[in-house]
Amino acid sequence: MIKHLWLRLIRPLDPWLLIILLALICVGQITLYSAGERSFDRVESQMINFAVAFACMWFVASQPPQRLMSVALPLYLLGVALLVGVFLFGDVSKGARRWLNIGVTRIQPSEMMKIALPMMLAWYMHKHEAMLRVRDFLVAAILLAIPVAFVLKQPDLGTAILIAGSGFFVLYLAGLSWKLIVPMILVGIVSIWFVMDLGRCSQVFHDYQCQRVQTLLDPSTDPLGKGYHTIQGTIAIGSGGVTGKGWLQGTQTHLDYIPEKTTDFVFAVYSEEFGLVGNLVLLTLYVLALMRGLSITMHANTLFGKLLAGAITMTFFTYAFVNMGMVSGILPVVGVPLPLISYGGTSLVTLLIGFGLLMSIRRHRAMIKFG
């Protein structure tokens, strides 16, 4: 009886993803204990966050993809509606309008878009699977642009990047023509090259506009503002060396040089205390999760499953890459947490729902295969 119940509980979950997930959560809790100055406050509330997120994951994982497909459109519409609500009535916190007060609690609709948008696009592509034409990609691009524009307006560049990324990966996997992808990448590279030189840039734009973009791209031009975070993060990572300073021993961390050390900059804490070896362990865990995600993508049996699994996997990658890149100073500082390590309930729930989707897609394939 108990065994049966256990099987029922465990069946929706993918053992590989589950093990990696638990390993990452452990790493996260150990780091949070240090970043939180040996206080269990953050660890405990992150445990609660995790419990809630885990329940969400289990629930999503146990849904068949058909049901997921059927909620894609309503979810997307709800998400856009909420974004409009935020735009009109949202609460301002830290200079950005991100939260919507719905009486009982405050929600962050942009966060749910990270799931809703790839679902929507995957569903749309799936529906037009028989004949994907340029027109469909255009519609998809518009579906993508609407939430991204609202999130950018908040402003929340980090989330906008993640949402746009998730949508882009759906389009990419759906077969977006290389003739479009390659020029887009080239335009991106050229425009970055263009604004990096003030002389070049100021011929077309105002100086302050160029400077604002430059500071974003190269924080060292603003060492007391945005650059401060990156500089201190870089020092933390560099001073960690190969083996790190040891758990709870990071001076940058414990003397408060690292801002946001339990959230966006938690990687600086981890890297200072565990060094290059620790980084490699973390990257390995991420790669394992990502490869499992791509494997599920590869073997998904519906286009919806393929596109959604791929987009979610790549969003997870974007999370990790952008966060570690910005903390180590090769990417601009945008508010992206380190997945499964950074403190924060919302992103944890989003991430685990993503894992739940992956598990659902995988299980459905298996059921078809064996059932």
Place this chain on the structure above:
Amino acid sequence: MNRPTLKGSGQDGVQFQIRVILLAFLILLGFGGLIARFTLLQVSRHDYYHTQAESNRIGIAPVVPNRGLIVDRNGIVLAHNYTAYTLELRPDKIEDLEATIAELGKIIPILPKEKRQFYKLKAESKNFETLPLKIRLTDEEIAKVAAQNYRFPGVEIKARLFREYPYKELTSHVIGYIGRISQTDEDQLAAENKVANYRGTSHIGKNGLEQFYENELHGTTGVEEVETDSSGRAIRVLHRTPSISGNTLHLSLDIRVQQLADELFGDRRGALVAIDPATGGVLAFLSKPGFDPNLFIDGIDSQSWQELNDSPFRPLNNRALRGMYPPGSTFKPFMALAALEMGYRRPGDAIADPGFFALPGSSHRFRDDKPGGHGLVDMYKSIAASCDTYYYRLAFDMGIDAIDRFMPKFGFGSQTGIDLPGEATGILPSPAWKRNRFSSPRFKEEQRKWYLGDVVSIGIGQGYNAYTPLQLANATAIMANNGVAFQPHVVDRIEDVSTHTFRKIDPAPAARNNFKPENLEVVKHAMQGVVGPGGTAFGISGGLEYTMAGKTGTAQVVGIKQGAKYNAATTKEMHRDHSWFIAFAPVEQPKIALAVLVENGGFGAATAAPIARKIIDYYLLGKRPEIIPSGKGDATASEAKASVEENEHD
């Protein structure tokens, strides 16, 4: 690859698989880039970042030494330090200073004066240092601010050491004061290569002993390596080299003598310098009026400054050290000794005094004080009764060159070398001096010439010569000590507080002079006669329990026209003559020599001499006069006492 998918395994399926594999490469590429970055930071540049982290972490904080104390000869503290809490602001960390101060003002009272003071400091200070807004917070104020501290970033309560001069006005002109280090001080410190030792120090000796003995008092600054957090707050001390407190100055000065002198002066202006002739140790050094040096420590506010600066009584003027006054008749004993030593007179040589002296072939009369003259005057009487005519003629006979050769033996016309900054040299006039003095084109050639008449006035201490009370006291001490001169010094010993070892200020004689004992005997005997029957200061000799030698003097403030008569009653107080008295006692083995100057005090015997008598009585016999001439003196004494008691609470 032949798994059943809805899309089947056609062209699209392969396309899709390629795209997924490309994503896998993208992941590996991205993470590979991160690994490259981590390797660069954590392996190649590890040393650099390690250093960065360490310098982030470790701050070097100076440990400011305690400034040395200043105590009088009996160990009574004249300058000390106490800890008090101050409300400090770091301007570079506060966005709106004005608003912050206004907000703070709602919690604890902040006076406009304190605000002005703060802005003044801010204008002078470097960035990145905290500046006191309100000093000496009460416990209640500390509690109020501490409770709301979170509202005020950049505002903190700090414990600071404060300097205090419990005797206030009484010691202002000898102890001086410390003040905030100015740009000039900083340049000076840089020139002397002392900047490192002053790191963290906010104040420096500005005047008096505080300035002269700055090097002794300051001490050695220690170093603390502290771990600091990102806001610069010290978390813990990693390594500490303690500071070494400044040395304690033990003065030869007796504050009780000083206090008595102050009381005896009452509201009168003037100066009193008392010296131990056997060592040159200064026993009392008073300039009246004084000022409260405590006002200057953290920068005097402009209103108080205005008051002090504009006061007609010029309290900031150190009369004892820098005030130059004609010595009047107190110059006569020195003239007499010069005459004896240089052979211009024998003790018994007498003149018939008609009441005036006139240069050969001139109708100008140099008048004697006593109309009609003193009759037959020998050297003894010339001093005891203070006969001017005797000295007019003597000066005329000696000529200026002889006077100028002799008087430097008593320190006239040069600095005594006392351990106080800014001493005046006085004026021992000579033809060269006069030419130089009137060299400006404003003066005519006749004004620059040296006339025979010039020397005549000098004989009685009038004319161009002018000396400080300190110089007169010093000269008196040299006379008392039979010509053996010591450099006067206020500090007797310097104590190293860490080892409790003392360094004595060397009392080796500066000059011996080798006057003939019989000549000295004549002059001293005559000076003793000043307080004897027929002497000008006989009035103060009642009940004298020791032998005393003195000389009265009266220095003219305004010239009196030929034929006019000086009348104290009708002359404005500020234009009245200055009253001098020099004295030493006991004559056989002098223990104290002093000079008293009472500005506009009139005849020397009337005001200055009684003060001298009471001081000597007190110093030699411990007798404190019951009657205090002015109520103000009493108040000062009790105030001083009260402030001493206050200090004990601190």
